Amino acid sequence: MTLEFLDLSKTFSGEMEGESVHTLDHIEYRVENGRFVTIIGPSGCGKTTLLRIIAGLEKASAGKVLLDGKEMVQGSEEVGMVFQEYALFPWRTTLQNIEMGLEIRGISREKRRLTAMEYVKNFDLAGFENRYPRELSGGMKQRVAIARTLIMNPRIVLMDEPFGSLDSQTRNAMQEFLLKIWQKRGDTIIFVTHNVDEAVFLSDEIVVLSRRPARMIKRIEVELSRPRDRTSEECNKIRRDVLKILEEEMKREG
Amino acid sequence: MKKDRYLLLLLLISIWQGLSSLHLIPSYKLASPVEIILGFIDLMIVGVPPGHLLHHHVLYSLYRVALGYGVAALLAIPLGLLMGWFPKLRRMVSPLVEVVRPIPPLAWIPIAILWFGIGIKSAAFIIFLGAFFPILLNTIAGVLSINPLLVEAARTLHAKEKDIFYKVLLPGSVPSIFVGMRIGIGVGWMTLVAAEFTGVKEGFGLGYMIMTARDIQRPDEILAGMLVIGVIGLLIDVGLRATESRMIRWR
Numbered sequence: 001m002t003l004e005f006l007d008l009s010k011t012f013s014g015e016m017e018g019e020s021v022h023t024l025d026h027i028e029y030r031v032e033n034g035r036f037v038t039i040i041g042p043s044g045c046g047k048t049t050l051l052r053i054i055a056g057l058e059k060a061s062a063g064k065v066l067l068d069g070k071e072m073v074q075g076s077e078e079v080g081m082v083f084q085e086y087a088l089f090p091w092r093t094t095l096q097n098i099e100m101g102l103e104i105r106g107i108s109r110e111k112r113r114l115t116a117m118e119y120v121k122n123f124d125l126a127g128f129e130n131r132y133p134r135e136l137s138g139g140m141k142q143r144v145a146i147a148r149t150l151i152m153n154p155r156i157v158l159m160d161e162p163f164g165s166l167d168s169q170t171r172n173a174m175q176e177f178l179l180k181i182w183q184k185r186g187d188t189i190i191f192v193t194h195n196v197d198e199a200v201f202l203s204d205e206i207v208v209l210s211r212r213p214a215r216m217i218k219r220i221e222v223e224l225s226r227p228r229d230r231t232s233e234e235c236n237k238i239r240r241d242v243l244k245i246l247e248e249e250m251k252r253e254g
Numbered sequence: 255m256k257k258d259r260y261l262l263l264l265l266l267i268s269i270w271q272g273l274s275s276l277h278l279i280p281s282y283k284l285a286s287p288v289e290i291i292l293g294f295i296d297l298m299i300v301g302v303p304p305g306h307l308l309h310h311h312v313l314y315s316l317y318r319v320a321l322g323y324g325v326a327a328l329l330a331i332p333l334g335l336l337m338g339w340f341p342k343l344r345r346m347v348s349p350l351v352e353v354v355r356p357i358p359p360l361a362w363i364p365i366a367i368l369w370f371g372i373g374i375k376s377a378a379f380i381i382f383l384g385a386f387f388p389i390l391l392n393t394i395a396g397v398l399s400i401n402p403l404l405v406e407a408a409r410t411l412h413a414k415e416k417d418i419f420y421k422v423l424l425p426g427s428v429p430s431i432f433v434g435m436r437i438g439i440g441v442g443w444m445t446l447v448a449a450e451f452t453g454v455k456e457g458f459g460l461g462y463m464i465m466t467a468r469d470i471q472r473p474d475e476i477l478a479g480m481l482v483i484g485v486i487g488l489l490i491d492v493g494l495r496a497t498e499s500r501m502i503r504w505r
Contacts, residue, residue, distance in 0.1 A: 055410050075412060087407035091425045091504045100421070101411035132504040152411060 001068055001078060001155040001188060003031040003054070008063035009213075010049055023049045025213035027063070031188060036179075038191045038199040040242065041209030042250060047192040050214070051158045054190070055081040067156075080154030084161040086141040088133040094144050095120060095129040101152040119147040124177075139170040143177070150181070159191045163198065172230075175201055179226065196246070200238045201230055208245050211252070218245050285474035290481070293474030297482075302466050302475055306457060312486065314458035315446055318374055322381025323442045330389035330438075331431060335423055337390075338397020351390065359384040359445045363452055373455040377446065384445035385438035389431070396430025397423050429505060432498040436491060443487045460486075 010024040023046040031037050039047050052058040054065055056075035065072045072079075088097050098119050102112035120129045123143045133141055142162055149157060162178075163171045175198060182189055193199055199206045200222060208218040220242060224234050267287050273279045274286030281289060297308040337344040359380050366376040400423065408422050450461025460483050467475035 057406050057409060075409060077412060079410075081407075081410040083403060083407060085403060087401075087403045089404060089407075089422070089425070091428070091502070100408070104408075104411055104413050104417045104421070134504065148411070 001033050002066075003156055003188065003190075004064075004066040004069075005029045005050075006064040006066060008050075008053070008065065009061050010046070010053065010058070011061045022213040024053075024060075025210075025215045027214070027216060029207065029216060029219075031190065034186045034188055036182060036189045036191065036202055036204045037207060038193060038203040038205070039207045039209060040193055040196065040199050040246070041214060042211050042246065043194055045209050045212050046214035047194075047209060048160055050209075051081065051160050051190065051192055054156070055079055055158055057081075077152070078155045079158065080149040080152050080156070081158040082142075082145050082149050082160065082162045084164050086133070086138075086145045088141055088144055088148075090133050093130045093132055094125055094136070094140075097133070097144050098147045098151055100148060105152075115151060116147075119151055122181075123147045137170075138166050139174055142166065142174060146178070146181070150185070150187075154187065156188045156190065159189060161193055162191075164193070164195075171198070176227075178202070183226075196239050196242050197230065199242065200235050201228055206238075206242060208242065208249075210249055217249065282471070282473060285477055289474040290477045293472065294478035294481070296472075297463070297475055297478055302463050302470070302472070302479075303457070306463070308463070308482065310458050311460050311463045312482070314456060315450065315460045316486075318377045318450075318459065319381055319439075319442055319446050321374065322378035322446075323385045323439060325378070326382045326385035326438060326442070327389055327435060330386050330434070331393050334390045334393025334431075334434075335397055335419065335427065338394045338427070339419070339423055344394065351387065355387045355391075359441070360448050363449060367452070371455075372452075377449045377454070377459075380449040381442040381446050385442040388437035388441060389434040392430045392434025392437070393427055396427030396434075399430060400426040429498075429502050432494070432502070436494050436498075439490055439494060440487070443483075443490065447483055 005027045008024055008027040009022075011020050011022045013020045027050065039050065041047050049058060053060050054072075056073075056079070059074070067076060067078060089100065092100065095113070095116050098116040099112045102115060107115075117129070120126055123146070125140065125143060125147070128136060128140060133144070136144065146162070163174050166174060178189075179202065191199075191202060203222050206218075206220040206222060207216055208220070209215065210217045220238065222238055224232075224238075228235060270279070271287045274281060274284075274289075279286070285293060294308075296302075299307070301307040301310075333347075337347055362380055362383055363376070366379045370376040370379055404422055404426065405418060408418055413421065446459075447461035447464075450459035451465050454462040460479060464476050464479035464483075467473075467479060
């Protein structure tokens with residue numbers, strides 16, 4: 001499934017006049033099927049806004065999002081989203097959280113339980129299926145959140161700094177886990193981060209956004225085979241390139 | 255550790271009994287603990303007025319509370335959820351709530367009697383007024399306290415408005431709804447007794463019972479009745495608390 005942004009712009013109008021914030025500026029991009037694309041950029045630049053528009057949580061002010069060439073309907077079934085702060089329902093157990101989407105879809109209790117248990121197993125959550133989110137570690141919470149999104153079988157998975165609040169060890173483990181899942185499923189992933197290491201380790205391509213209003217300033221292909229060595233010379237080279245672009249962007253007047 | 259909890263209480267009761275036994279406290283004003291226990295037994299087997307036994311008074315009172323409180327919860331929870339979710343509705347209804355809420359429920363007794371006559375309906379109405387507003391306001395606060403991210407997460411799982419309502423707003427507000435229900439039952443129970451001072455036709459009810467005990471000058475039975483009212487109020491709260499902690503184990 002290809003995803004295209006055509007001249008996408010977003011301006012948030014404030015309560016008062018002159019308070020409007022121009023967030024996205026004529027974004028043009030095309031994501032090919034099954035790619036792992038990372039969007040990176042200065043904080044507050046509008047990365048999240050871009051994801052929210054694709055997810056149907058926000059409307060673009062101008063431009064279009066195309067899915068396989070057709071204008072996307074808001075809240076398309078083909079799109080799923082994982083949030084930074086997990087956004088688990090605290091009153092639902094692991095199993096109930098994972099089942100939520102199927103429940104909304106109207107799948108029968110036995111059937112959704114069966115499917116959800118499959119995810120519990122594959123996501124290393126066995127033994128914790130009846131625990132509430134407050135009883136889970138950060139890594140586990142995020143695995144529940146990813147399972148809850150993937151169980152809906154979206155073709156395009158949006159991830160908004162999903163590992164941002166994890167410690168670095170858990171973060172590395174989660175990155176490897178995510179790659180494993182993705183390689184098995186072959187969905188398209190659009191992954192927002194401000195962590196350059198993470199972007200280089202994970203992605204097929206890295207898109208660098210400018211400061212607000214966000215424009216696309218660079219597209220970098222990461223043509224390294226997986227599994228990648230985070231500390232290899234090739235990884236470091238790409239990392240340096242990306243950091244340099246970001247640094248220049250931060251220095252830019254305006 | 256648990257012993258010292260009741261130490262002071264027992265000490266005071268002993269002093270009270272001692273002073274009464276020495277006739278330092280006139281028993282026609284304040285009955286002694288022993289007299290209160292005897293009065294309690296009288297309430298159970300003789301009844302005030304005679305034949306109107308304690309457990310009948312209790313059942314009538316509980317029935318009135320159940321009716322008024324039940325209607326209050328049934329109306330206040332859905333309305334609170336809607337008001338929490340739709341700012342426009344909240345803006346429209348809030349002024350009305352703010353005007354009516356500060357009127358003490360007991361101030362409604364005359365108009366309640368005019369509207370519903372003396373009897374269960376007017377008593378239940380007074381309890382309804384006492385319980386309704388705490389439940390309503392806490393339900394609204396409960397909805398407002400829900401992390402908007404959870405609503406968005408539900409939307410990305412393709413939740414429709416109905417799903418958002420039943421699967422996010424309602425469960426997310428439950429802790430706050432319980433706070434409201436506990437305050438509501440407390441106010442309702444207090445209001446009940448006062449409502450029964452005036453608005454009783456059937457000759458039953460704990461408020462009616464202690465007013466009758468006053469008419470026949472039985473301070474022992476008045477105090478025993480007061481204790482019964484207090485203990486039942488406590489038991490209701492304990493019951494609600496137990497339900498609460500069972501329902502919101504996730505906290």
